[in-house]
Amino acid sequence: MTDKPLVKDFATEWDHADPQWVADPYPIWEDLRQRCPVAHTDRYGGGWFPATHAGVSAIAKDTKNFTSRTVIIGNGRPTELDLPAPIGVAPPITSDPPFHAIARKLILPAFAPGPINALEPMIRALCAKLIDGLEGDVVNAGMAYAKYIPPSVIRTMLGFPEDDIERFIEFIDIVLEGIDHPLEQRIEEFAPVEEYFVAQMEDHLANPRDDLTSYLLNVEIEGQKLQPEHVFGTMVLVLIAGIDTTWSAIGSSLWHLASHPDDLARLVNEPDLMPVAIEEFLRYYAPVTMARLVKHDMEYLGCSMKEDDWILLGFPAANRDPAMFKDADQFIIDREENRHVAFGLGIHRCAGSNLARLELRVAIEEFIKRFPRFELADPDAVTWASGQIRGPRNLPIRILQQ
Amino acid sequence: MKVRIDPELCQGQGRCFSIAPSIFDFDDLGNGVVIGDGTLDDDTMKLAQLAQSNCPEHAIFIEE
Ligand code: HEM
Ligand code: SF4
Numbered sequence: 001m002t003d004k005p006l007v008k009d010f011a012t013e014w015d016h017a018d019p020q021w022v023a024d025p026y027p028i029w030e031d032l033r034q035r036c037p038v039a040h041t042d043r044y045g046g047g048w049f050p051a052t053h054a055g056v057s058a059i060a061k062d063t064k065n066f067t068s069r070t071v072i073i074g075n076g077r078p079t080e081l082d083l084p085a086p087i088g089v090a091p092p093i094t095s096d097p098p099f100h101a102i103a104r105k106l107i108l109p110a111f112a113p114g115p116i117n118a119l120e121p122m123i124r125a126l127c128a129k130l131i132d133g134l135e136g137d138v139v140n141a142g143m144a145y146a147k148y149i150p151p152s153v154i155r156t157m158l159g160f161p162e163d164d165i166e167r168f169i170e171f172i173d174i175v176l177e178g179i180d181h182p183l184e185q186r187i188e189e190f191a192p193v194e195e196y197f198v199a200q201m202e203d204h205l206a207n208p209r210d211d212l213t214s215y216l217l218n219v220e221i222e223g224q225k226l227q228p229e230h231v232f233g234t235m236v237l238v239l240i241a242g243i244d245t246t247w248s249a250i251g252s253s254l255w256h257l258a259s260h261p262d263d264l265a266r267l268v269n270e271p272d273l274m275p276v277a278i279e280e281f282l283r284y285y286a287p288v289t290m291a292r293l294v295k296h297d298m299e300y301l302g303c304s305m306k307e308d309d310w311i312l313l314g315f316p317a318a319n320r321d322p323a324m325f326k327d328a329d330q331f332i333i334d335r336e337e338n339r340h341v342a343f344g345l346g347i348h349r350c351a352g353s354n355l356a357r358l359e360l361r362v363a364i365e366e367f368i369k370r371f372p373r374f375e376l377a378d379p380d381a382v383t384w385a386s387g388q389i390r391g392p393r394n395l396p397i398r399i400l401q402q
Numbered sequence: 403m404k405v406r407i408d409p410e411l412c413q414g415q416g417r418c419f420s421i422a423p424s425i426f427d428f429d430d431l432g433n434g435v436v437i438g439d440g441t442l443d444d445d446t447m448k449l450a451q452l453a454q455s456n457c458p459e460h461a462i463f464i465e466e
Binding site: 109111114340343354 | 413414415416417419420428429430431432452455456457458459460
């Protein structure tokens with residue numbers, strides 16, 4: 001997977017692609033919290049990793065000293081090409097104030113609880129249909145179920161043809177894999193995606209309808225409609241931000257239930273517990289880690305940070321900090337107080353959280369309704385995504401008799 | 403006692419109106435708002451406190 005030497009000490013050379021971190025990062029973070037709350041690395045051109053809730057929270061809320069111009073860690077220090085200020089490649093996630101607020105306000109109404117809650121029957125039908133297609137005693141709950149839910153939902157929201165779903169999923173693979181490729185290569189790789197999306201936009205311009213594509217084509221900033229490039233950029237952002245994140249959250253939750261029969265039985269018997277359980281899944285298995293760049297040389301949290309050093313914002317690590325959560329290392333399915341930060345903190349707080357929560361809840365509800373008992377078919381066969389999004393990919397689950 | 407949301411701090415994490423829909427609602431952007439003038443009685447106080455202890459942004463205040 002990597003030709004880099006294995007990490008010996010994560011306090012001085014952390015690496016989120018190291019096999020030990022990919023396999024089980026939680027003990028590493030607990031160790032860091034006790035020894036040195038902000039870890040350093042020379043890899044990736046140099047960077048810092050705060051492992052505490054306090055450290056993550058301080059940096060996430062501090063847009064004066066840190067920039068979001070790139071949120072995915074590249075191979076070395078960022079070049080000017082990576083940093084088209086101030087809007088960024090994919091507004092609002094890569095934008096800083098003041099532009100950020102404008103770009104964010106534009107998309108928030110489309111993802112507010114009202115329009116999102118209306119999607120519940122569609123998502124439920126979609127999950128049921130995917131479950132109908134699962135065959136045999138052992139099913140791949142990752143690659144054949146969790147993976148398909150977010151793309152199918154977004155395709156429906158965008159109003160792209162249902163028959164294009166396989167193509168749409170191929171496009172998503174291109175976009176997600178190309179995310180940290182050099183700009184020139186990325187433009188080349190994205191060409192077929194752009195061509196397809198532009199054709200869809202033209203069709204929507206000719207025949208407007210009630211969907212996200214028409215919404216983005218018609219929404220105005222200060223009396224002006226968006227340029228098609230901006231609409232395309234926003235669609236790509238929704239794909240990047242909304243797919244493998246949610247897929248990972250669904251997968252981790254099913255993985256947990258497959259390996260904890262007591263929790264599975266409780267959820268089956270007490271469906272009212274679901275909203276609280278969803279928050280605990282999100283806390284315990286938070287899938288998303290985001291990056292920032294240091295804006296200027298400074299002393300911060302006791303570290304000598306340099307301009308353009310990376311910061312890896314470990315929301316999942318913050319969620320396991322005992323200073324913030326009682327019994328932080330325990331999964332408590334009915335945890336009452338849960339200020340978890342799986343969706344981030346501050347101005348970049350996930351714009352899609354209402355949709356993500358709905359997909360996660362319905363995906364689990366439908367799965368356990370059809371399969372009230374299941375277990376991991378082969379724990380060693382489960383694979384985990386590496387990089388800044390964490391969740392199971394291959395997830396063979398054995399369906400048990402009731 | 404009254405409950406209030408600080409709009410500067412609220413980022414629309416949506417925990418309050420899921421936990422206590424009788425006390426909180428959301429606006430067009432999905433940010434939390436208090437229904438009515440936010441006056442709490444013994445019953446709603448508990449719910450408001452639960453919502454407060456789940457708001458990741460510490461944006462909910464219960465005060466005289
Ligand atoms: C369980 C699933 C998800 C998780 C855990 C998650 C997590 C996050 C996090 C941590 C951020 C903050 C990024 C930062 O601070 O730099 C974020 C931002 C964002 N997310 Fe999500 N996300 C999920 C699903 C979605 C979905 C389904 C969508 C939309 C379809 C979405 C759209 C966005 C957008 C647009 C932003 C940028 C907001 C801004 O910069 O103002 N996310 N997400
Ligand atoms: S829980 Fe907090 S951040 Fe979320 S909507 Fe309510 S007040 Fe706002």
